[in-house]
Amino acid sequence: MKISVRNLEPTKVKLTVTVDQEEFDPYLDEARKNIAKEVNIPGFRKGHVPGKLVEQRFGFGAVAGEAVNGAVPQLYSKALEEKKIRPMAEPEFDVVDIPESAKDEKKLKFTATVERRPDFDLPETEGMEIAIAAPEIKDEDVDKRLEALRQRFGTLVSVDRPAAKGDFANIDLNAEIDGESVDSQEGVSYELGSNTMLDGLDEALDGLSAGEETTFEGTLEAGEHEGQKAQIKVKVNSVKAEELPELDDDFAQEASEFDTLDELKADIRKAAAQDAKGRQATEARDAFIAKLQEGLEIPVPKGVKNNMVEQQLKNVAADPKKATKEQKAEAEETVEKELRDQMVLDALAEKLDVQVSQADVFNFLASIAQQYGMDPNAFIQAIMRNGQLGSAVQEVARSKGLLAGMRAVKFTADGEVVDLSDFLGNAAEEEEEESVEAASAAAAVADEISSDEK
Known part of the structure; x- marks a missing residue:
């Protein structure tokens, strides 16, 4: 097999593959067998028709056409491996030549145009040192958590006064366009200052008492007249105001298993400290990936980027083409970072020779299914049916490579070595659910499968 590679762009190549006859022969034989299974010829059992007879009856062209369908994808994969090309999208195939007979000297020749991961060299992780911020627990963090717990035990009481920020108003709404009612709602509970409904509603309600009404101009945000x-x-x-319990020992006993408020505060501070360590681990992950990319120019594949940007814009605008410049710029920045991070982690996994087992992948998928309350076996079967098992393998490899790479790095905070073993695990007992990297990707896969299943 002869392979030539032409670089069309830094992230796009065109492979031209010419296949020797002896390499193409096994695919011709397989094609004859496949055709024999589908046809009925008098005197022969189905599936037992000799290959030569199949070719005589249906012609070499039919056999060659069937053989090409099997040969091109497999030979393309071999060509990628031989030339060390890492595709990032599906290829565009073009079959240039096909032999017209078994004795034809013309060889099977095809081209494949594909976007690829660019070449770049990663630094060594052994001996790498990265400084990160020390976890900081402030009194205000504890107070915020305590206040959130206090609000969970709050009650709403009716008040005989004008509504103000933080109050809950029970309201009726009626929207009119050109004097005609287009939407109405009754008995809606709304927290003033939350800005969770129509723009201008907070200002309109501020200062109104029970029984009063007003009219304001606003932009409808849903329904037939959206925008x-x-x-x-x-x-x-x-109008109702929130009445919160006093912060004392009685509250501690009602809201927790502790007898005193001081004990409750100590437990909240402990939880805040653990969360701070989690944020530090996330910061370490981001700093590590940034360190790997330091000084590297990594172009992103244009087609892959454009497709991902369009998907991003669908989440923020009903019609991606009508997205604002700011929305487009933000989506492009997000996608470019995501792509560069993915390419770097893929390269790291290869550099560290990360091995992914079947158990690794199934455990990873089972953990995702559990997070979303789905049956693990059904979820894994859906992944396989939709041809997404390869993506899952790649994600596991990224996670394992990230963890292995971070374990080799010395992270420090204020000159002291940071112990991240609670988040990175160890090489001997590695579990994908402990990864600080895979959460967002796992959610994306699960959301996509959930959508497909519906």
């Missing part, structure tokens, strides 16, 4: 201006009439049915 249109409307006159919105809002009426206040009642």
Whole structure:
């Protein structure tokens, strides 16, 4: 097999593959067998028709066409491996020549154009040292957590006064366009200051008492008239204020298993400290990936980037083509970072010769299924049916490579070595659910499968 490679772009190549007859013969034989299984010829059992007879009956062209369908993808994979090309998208195939008979000297020849991972050299992780910030627990962090717990035990009580920020108002809404009602809602509970409904609603409600109403102009954010201006009439049915319990030992006993408020605060501080360590591990991960990319110019594949940007914009705009310049710029920046991070982690996994077992992949997929309350076996079967097992293998390799690479690095904070073993695990007992890298990718895979299953 002769392979030539032409670089079209830094991240795009065109392979031309010419296949010797002896390499093509096994595919011709397989094609004859496949055709024999599908045809009925008098005097022969189905599937037992001699290959020569198949070729006589249906012609060499039919056999060669069937053989090409099997040969091209497999020979393309061999060509990628031989030339050490790492594809990042599906190829575009073009069959240039096919032999017209068994004795034809013309060889099978095809081209494959594909976007690829660019070449770059990663630094050695052994001996690498990275400084990160020390975890910081502030009193205000503890106070915020304590206040959130206090609000969980709060109650709403009716008040005879104008509504203010933080109050809960029960309201009726009616939107009109050109004097015609286009949408209405009754008995909606709304927290003033939350800004979770219509723009201008908070300002309109501020200072209104039960039984009062007002009208303001707003932009409808959903439904048939989404994006249109409307006159919105809002009426206040009642106003309630949140009444919070006193922070004392009685509250501690009601809200937790502790007898005193001091004990509760100590436990909250302990939880805050653990969360701070988790944030430090995330910072270490980001700093490590940034260190690997330091000084490298890594171009991203244009086609892959454009597809990912379009998917990003679908999450922020009903029509991606109508997204704002700011939205497009943000999506492009996000996608470029994600692609560079992925390419670097793929290269790291190769550099460290990371091995991914079947158990690794199945455990990874089972952990995702568990997170989303899905049956693990059904989820894994769905992954395989949709041809996404390769993506799962790649994600596991990235995670294992990331963990292995980070274990070789000395992370320091204020000159002291940081112990990240709680998050990185160890090489002997590595579990994918402990990865500080895979969470977002796992969620994306699960969301996509959930959507496909629906």
